[in-house]
């Protein structure tokens with residue numbers, strides 16, 4: 264039951280509110296990383312595997328190609344025959360067979376003979392090159408076909424030897440590889456109709472706050488619609504996790520606590536938004552005061568989202584992200600996304616950083632490093648970034664435009680146009 268009385272504050276919850284020790288983002292990421300475990304493995308059809316992560320090393324099951332393959336439409340020949348050939352004095356070879364793709368040559372090439380062959384077809388024994396059809400002239404005589412070749416042909420021309428692309432047994436896709444179109448092409452090449460992948464982490468989302476309305480409710484004074492829940496739903500789906508519920512909770516410690524604990528029985532981790540700062544109704548703080556797991560941190564030396572709190576219990580994370588939409592977004596990108604990667608077997612959990620030139624002054628100073636939602640652009644071969652708009656963690660309007668997080672180091676000055684800055688890319692995340 265929700266009341267208008269502030270929840271009882273015990274000593275722990277007082278010190279968790281006001282005695283927080285900020286840690287650096289990288290330290291926070293490392294603390295999380297040390298608890299990440301890969302999920303269970305499942306086998307799924309190749310056609311449904313896009314975006315998933317391989318749970319086994321994939322070795323080439325055969326040589327590629329597994330027969331000597333012609334790279335051109337033309338004639339398979341024995342190159343010694345062409346050694347003295349010239350435009351004035353071409354060599355003439357008798358065509359003894361025609362090999363369409365998919366069939367096996369029956370005749371061996373010997374001196375003076377050639378076989379008509381198509382791109383992708385198996386080169387007959389005895390042949391050591393394929394001459395492009397455009398280079399030849401054809402002559403019919405006495406019911407036989409002859410071709411002329413006007414120059415010496417080097418051995419091996421237009422033939423892909425067995426295993427020239429990949430040798431059988433080669434490790435082609437290590438465990439943890441993200442499956443994309445090119446990976447799917449390789450898996451198909453080597454006969455994987457099904458593929459072993461890590462299960463997508465199941466996640467429950469709770470948007471906390473008695474001010475929250477459902478998306479289909481009319482506005483009333485003092486209340487706002489829950490947007491963070493939907494923001495997280497989308498981010499999770501896009502990051503390859505499986506959000507199984509997205510609920511809102513009033514600012515009631517016991518109700519929220521039991522909802523979170525119950526959810527943890529059914530999912531791999533829980534994300535909450537809101538209620539992590541120092542306010543009377545910031546109930547996640549009270550939940551952490553009673554938490555029977557570990558609290559990894561409850562203060563970050565960063566903006567936005569400095570009160571972001573992360574706990575772990577029975578190897579399950581509780582990501583308590585800030586309620587301010589901008590901070591919720593940044594908290595997800597810095598801490599939740601790499602966790603989803605790790606749970607699916609990705610080994611490099613570093614966020615992709617790049618260096619860019621700042622296009623605008625950023626004059627808002629901060630005692631902590633600031634992760635500013637930014638837009639990347641390219642001019643004359645140089646990479647530029649600029650903030651998406653007013654940098655305030657309460658602002659929802661500009662989240663849609665952010666394709667990077669510009670890191671403005673702590674200090675009194677902010678940063679100026681032309682400064683070289685570091686940024687984290689939010690596109691091309693793999």
Ligand SMILES: Nc1nc2c(c(=O)[nH]1)N[C@H]1C(S)=C(S)[C@@H](COP(=O)(O)OP(=O)(O)OC[C@H]3O[C@@H](n4cnc5c(N)ncnc54)[C@H](O)[C@@H]3O)O[C@H]1N2
Nearest residue numbers: 470472489490491492537538539540545568585586587590
């Ligand atoms: N006295 C202090 N006040 C605040 C401090 C501080 O250090 N001392 N920190 C500020 C900072 S920084 C942040 S960030 C916020 C963190 O707030 P909470 O994480 O506790 O979040 P709430 O208080 O629940 O809400 C903050 C803000 O966000 C709105 N909100 C919450 N949930 C949603 C949602 N699902 N969809 C859309 N918007 C949501 C909420 O209505 C509030 O406006 O605290 C500062 N205060």
Ligand code: MOO
Nearest residue numbers: 567568569590656
């Ligand atoms: O840490 Mo908060 O998100 O800056 O307002």
Ligand SMILES: [Mg+2]
Nearest residue numbers: 538540542545
């Ligand atoms: Mg609050």
